[in-house]
Amino acid sequence: MILPITAYGHPTLKKVASDIDEHFPNLNILIENMFETMYAASGVGLAAPQVNQSIRLIVLDATPFEKEHPELSGFKKVLINPHITSLEGEEWAYNEGCLSIPDIHEDVIRKSTVQITYQDEQFNVHHETYSGILGRIIQHEYDHLEGKLFVDHLTPLKKILLKRKLTDISSGQIEAKYKMIFPHLKKKR
Numbered sequence: 733m734i735l736p737i738t739a740y741g742h743p744t745l746k747k748v749a750s751d752i753d754e755h756f757p758n759l760n761i762l763i764e765n766m767f768e769t770m771y772a773a774s775g776v777g778l779a780a781p782q783v784n785q786s787i788r789l790i791v792l793d794a795t796p797f798e799k800e801h802p803e804l805s806g807f808k809k810v811l812i813n814p815h816i817t818s819l820e821g822e823e824w825a826y827n828e829g830c831l832s833i834p835d836i837h838e839d840v841i842r843k844s845t846v847q848i849t850y851q852d853e854q855f856n857v858h859h860e861t862y863s864g865i866l867g868r869i870i871q872h873e874y875d876h877l878e879g880k881l882f883v884d885h886l887t888p889l890k891k892i893l894l895k896r897k898l899t900d901i902s903s904g905q906i907e908a909k910y911k912m913i914f915p916h917l918k919k920k921r
């Protein structure tokens with residue numbers, strides 16, 4: 733089932749998400765729905781707060797990057813309760829977008845290498861290190877679990893320049909290609 737995606741300004745996107753355990757109700761269905769929602773919106777990652785669930789859960793499928801980055805072919809993952817244990821390496825800029833902020837793309841500076849611990853769908857614990865484009869995607873999705881968005885990394889001036897566009901997104905004054913929940917929906921005249 734395709735779920736609606738929370739738009740910029742939604743309160744769930746501003747919360748720090750909670751860890752879950754194996755008793756979380758209908759977890760497998762939620763994961764399946766998140767993949768379906770992500771694919772329908774042509775995303776490469778989706779965090780649970782983007783489907784209005786304040787829990788630490790991320791789905792990833794980097795396949796769309798395989799043309800430029802063959803090593804990412806078939807990279808598909810579910811991260812449950814991810815926590816960053818180290819963030820290091822050189823800072824680099826990359827043009828990011830977000831399904832919760834349609835039609836806005838900006839260069840975001842992040843560190844190259846991220847170490848995380850997380851649990852898989854069987855709740856086995858993993859420690860892994862990612863850099864390059866995967867390190868980038870994981871840091872972007874992880875931000876969603878911390879109540880942050882990529883625009884929060886921009887300079888105050890850049891954010892001021894985007895303010896009108898962001899207000900339009902919150903109030904549903906955009907043509908999204910997928911179903912969204914707008915926190916400050918205004919009726920179109």
Ligand code: ZN
Nearest residue numbers: 829830831832
């Ligand atoms: Zn995002």
